[in-house]
Amino acid sequence: MVAATALEGAVSSSEVRLERRNISLARWDAPGFRIAQISDVHLNNTGMRDKALQAVHLAMKQKPDLLVFTGDFLNKAKPECLGYVKEVFDHLGDAGCPCFAVPGNHDYTCEDTGRLFEVIAATPLHLLRNQIAEVHGISIAGLDDAYHGLAQFETTKSSELSVSTLVLLHEPDYVRQVQGTPSLVLSGHSHGGEICLPGGIPIHTPIGASIYKGGYYPDAPTPIYVSRGVGTLGPCRIFCPPEVTLITVNAPQS
Numbered sequence: 001m002v003a004a005t006a007l008e009g010a011v012s013s014s015e016v017r018l019e020r021r022n023i024s025l026a027r028w029d030a031p032g033f034r035i036a037q038i039s040d041v042h043l044n045n046t047g048m049r050d051k052a053l054q055a056v057h058l059a060m061k062q063k064p065d066l067l068v069f070t071g072d073f074l075n076k077a078k079p080e081c082l083g084y085v086k087e088v089f090d091h092l093g094d095a096g097c098p099c100f101a102v103p104g105n106h107d108y109t110c111e112d113t114g115r116l117f118e119v120i121a122a123t124p125l126h127l128l129r130n131q132i133a134e135v136h137g138i139s140i141a142g143l144d145d146a147y148h149g150l151a152q153f154e155t156t157k158s159s160e161l162s163v164s165t166l167v168l169l170h171e172p173d174y175v176r177q178v179q180g181t182p183s184l185v186l187s188g189h190s191h192g193g194e195i196c197l198p199g200g201i202p203i204h205t206p207i208g209a210s211i212y213k214g215g216y217y218p219d220a221p222t223p224i225y226v227s228r229g230v231g232t233l234g235p236c237r238i239f240c241p242p243e244v245t246l247i248t249v250n251a252p253q254s
């Protein structure tokens with residue numbers, strides 16, 4: 001009975017899981033820097049809103065140095081969904097660290113992207129669209145949505161960038177177009193496949209996440225971490241729990 005219950009939990013677990021990663025990078029001069037990543041909340045209904053609130057609080061509880069959101073706020077810019085964006089991300093006022101975001105593909109097919117961006121601008125999240133920000137000597141290069149051809153990849157080779165440079169890019173497969181020598185790319189979009197075989201092996205992932213499907217890829221053109229995200233577009237997640245990531249970044253191991 002206990003085994004059956006545990007299996008059921010593993011198969012259909014919908015609780016947001018904290019994934020902790022310690023990553024050593026060739027180009028990084030801020031040892032011990034901690035980044036909380038949330039992705040793909042898809043705030044389409046109250047269920048997704050509640051899941052996203054769980055994720056935001058779990059991320060803030062880690063007291064990170066930086067919090068990032070890697071795209072796909074919602075699917076349709078209905079008034080209630082825009083309200084969920086404001087409600088969820090307003091909580092980041094208690095994060096105690098800078099909070100940055102990039103848009104995802106769904107944020108451009110939501111039928112009122114302008115209004116969505118206005119709502120985001122009224123929260124503590126700073127939306128980066130081919131822009132660079134600086135936090136404690138670390139550069140954050142946030143790319144606009146690559147799927148819609150809006151990413152300006154030359155942003156990641158700007159002379160303004162620090163040795164420690166983090167790139168936010170919604171669709172991970174576009175890491176092959178990232179220019180320059182940034183330290184690490186953070187992506188989402190794949191949802192980890194949502195429905196997986198035991199061990200979290202995805203059966204299908206969307207265009208833009210067919211190579212880099214989930215987890216850390218140190219040997220990609222730029223090292224990249226792909227979050228499974230928080231929201232769900234299909235009927236359920238199987239062997240693929242929603243995720244908040246806490247990444248601790250270090251300089252190369254000697």
Ligand SMILES: [Fe+2]
Nearest residue numbers: 072104105189
């Ligand atoms: Fe996406």
